[in-house]
Amino acid sequence: MDHAAATTSALPERLLLGSGPSPVPPRVLEALSRPTVGHLDPVFVEVMDETCALLRETFLTRNRATFPLSATGGSGMDALVNNFVAPGDRVVLAVCGLFGERLSDALARAGADVVRVEAEWGRAVPVEALIEATSAGTRALIVVHGETSTGVCQPLDGLADAARERDALLLADCVTSLSGQPLELDAAGIDAAFSGTQKCLNCPPGLAPFTAGERALARLEARTEVPRSWYFDLSLLLGFWMPEDKRAYHHTVPINMIYALREALALVAEEGLETRWERHRRAHEALRSALAVFGLERLAANGEQLNPLLAVRVPEGVDEAALRGRLLNEHGIEIAGGLGPLAGDVWRIGVMGVGAAFEPQARLVEALAAVLGRDPADALAALEADWGAA
């Protein structure tokens, strides 16, 4: 093979408006490439502490055990299950999309007794059904807060009370919701959760923000069997990230990725969480209005939409994959197709972090008009009107 080609092959600038990764701001890329220092170097310990403090602010939690796992968002699922679910545990799981299905898979691998409470893809699971299923003996109630496969946000009302009544843990996948959708971890009574860096945080993929509260840690401590995974053993990870005594080496954490995450979280803090949530809401509504002009209707029902991900139905007779290819190749814009039963039927458009703004959305609307063979004027006007209205 030609190594020169391997090292110099140009990477195009893409506008990342798919389901993630999302656009990475220059400040974050710049942080990523700062000099690598050691994982036990006091200057790096400071970076770690700042990252954890910023993560707590972003999750709105006081959980001491808040830090990034050294793997991508999806690994958070393995970590949750590994630490908080033992073989034979009765677990109530909300399933209304691919990421719920994956949790179901991960739980089955862990030997859990999984009680699935389902809704069709495109709807949230009714909280009443989840509460009812959380009967005596339930050890955990697990939901996907932001279902990236459908663009649906799972309501959480009443779930914490139901879980506490049964001495169950409330656990959540917050990969696509963190910093883009209102989420107050402690107020919602979520005992442990994970996220990803490449969605609303606008950081490259590679880390999974993770948090666990006292009830979850007590469950871990009470386990009679050691967790099956060494890499995701929370007790060992905490011995490195937030030691009570001497910091104990577990693995060499992804140092440069942590620089980037810290920078990305600082951008969130500078904007302010509530401002950021509101910006995502406006951006979602504006893009929804614009795409409706082309007949692209949102999949999620009103009140159940996940602001960071707008899934729209592709009109009958449109070859969605071909048009997505043209968006990428002719316009440099990435959007995502459907997964599972929605493959071929929907486009999934990211409204994440810096992507949740007028300019990138206008570029998308113009490009979509071009590949659909439509006039962009009315859609752009709708976009502008919505952005200007606030």
Add this chain to the structure above:
Amino acid sequence: MDHAAATTSALPERLLLGSGPSPVPPRVLEALSRPTVGHLDPVFVEVMDETCALLRETFLTRNRATFPLSATGGSGMDALVNNFVAPGDRVVLAVCGLFGERLSDALARAGADVVRVEAEWGRAVPVEALIEATSAGTRALIVVHGETSTGVCQPLDGLADAARERDALLLADCVTSLSGQPLELDAAGIDAAFSGTQKCLNCPPGLAPFTAGERALARLEARTEVPRSWYFDLSLLLGFWMPEDKRAYHHTVPINMIYALREALALVAEEGLETRWERHRRAHEALRSALAVFGLERLAANGEQLNPLLAVRVPEGVDEAALRGRLLNEHGIEIAGGLGPLAGDVWRIGVMGVGAAFEPQARLVEALAAVLGRDPADALAALEADWGAA
């Protein structure tokens, strides 16, 4: 907290001569910060394919299943065990340092019947003892090729034959050996192995190069029970990395880290593996000669040394942690202390990639002389003589 402080806190340039991370060349840091593209973008698929091809060249393997896991080196242990060891499997394991102990832990978590064949820390495990322990019914024979806690390289002679005779897999931790110590994966008959990016490859931590051959894949296919970890399920990972049919999304891989790894591997290919191995050997011997002048004797026995990691005994009465602190704070040089039973007794000095060169070693020798209160002249002369001798 002060976010401005969080984002602008200066990171010093460190000379990383510890047990890893190792020094990261500018080309690799530059690659790390290239524009993020999507994980399904055709331009990224090309990057993935190049990375895998370069990894095969570096491992000296023709294994199709060769790619980086989306987690740090230590995760390779979980991945090996998750895919190739089932509960109840009899596994022969070489243990002569921390990383052997960790494999023992990971195997116990997986429910394996672990047969430990041990040597004292600082020696390799005799291959005869490993071969003898590989009795009928053994399902896997596992070794740590480069034991980073002691600087010992495990001989592999005869292990592949012994494993094949019993229909056992030969599995290896190659974290610190890959590209720094002679290793020909296919020729050695290793069925599956993992490594890390932050050792001899000079890439930041965050990925675990992984490879598995046909015998290992057949074992995986014959399993009656699905692997316990979803994140490290090799069948799913291969569906994304090297699909036989349509590429199937599993998780969003660490895109920018993969750019960096590709660049780091291109640097290895440009130098040539044999030249690189020889350079590491020379660098190890040169530094060993120089440190001997200060009375710092190598822990590893002749013929068992791991070239990328020189562990030396700290003289009686020396407060090793204090001197390491001074090396870091006054000279900007990181070296590592001892682990487990060797804590306080050894220094572990990395001889990894671009760190395996005269200039960084001379800086270390001068700094060590300063903190030890010694004249550097004789040690520098020894270093120069060894480097000049070739």
